[in-house]
Amino acid sequence: MKIGGLVKFTLIxxxxxxxxxxxxxxxxxxxxxCHNPELVYPHMFTEPVTEEEIWSFLKRRQGTLEGVVVSGGEPTLHEDLPVFMAxxxxxxxxxxxxxxxxxPAVLKELIDKKLVDFIAMDLKAPLEKYSAITGIETSPAILKESMDLIIHSGLEYEFRTTYDKEVLTDADITALQELTGRKNYRVQECLPVAKEKNVLKVMHKEI
Ligand code: SF4
Incomplete structure (x- = not known):
């Protein structure tokens, strides 16, 4: 696993x-x-935190911390994620x-092997509008497969949408609520500062 950061304590x-x-x-x-470009664009990556540092820290916090959130970036891109979670x-x-x-294949493996207790999946947009947010072609079938795996996993879960009003409408949010069955769904504000950060990044990339 390539780890770009560690937050040592969160209650939220x-x-x-x-x-x-x-x-x-x-x-x-x-x-x-995206508000974490340093976890997305390879030339912005910082020196990784070593797994030894992570294991040493988590050993010291056994009995104090109850959980570990694995976030990103996108953790499922890492081949050794199941081993790490185990x-x-x-x-x-x-x-x-x-x-x-x-x-979804990685999600299925983690669920089947009981390596995960809670899954939070970003639901960026109605599936046919996804690429307007993600900037890449995204298969609706793959996203739906992940959603179905999560909904039927028996685990705690959450879907969440960042409401980017330059792309999404109130009708889109309603459609997403319907898609999730109006359960375990949260809409979060799209922070302008984060957007500016990414705009700068995109400009830099184009140059
Ligand atoms: S999925 Fe999107 S918001 Fe999340 S880390 Fe990747 S680029 Fe950023």
Missing amino acids: DFPGRPAAIIFTQGCNFRCRY RLKEMGYATKLDTNGAR
């Missing part, structure tokens, strides 16, 4: 559990409002995965 990112957050490097999407479970941690839903 893993519902009901004091947790740490691990941020993996690399993402297959290029969302127009070690978290062996240490007694509850695990939460934040994902963009682009790799």
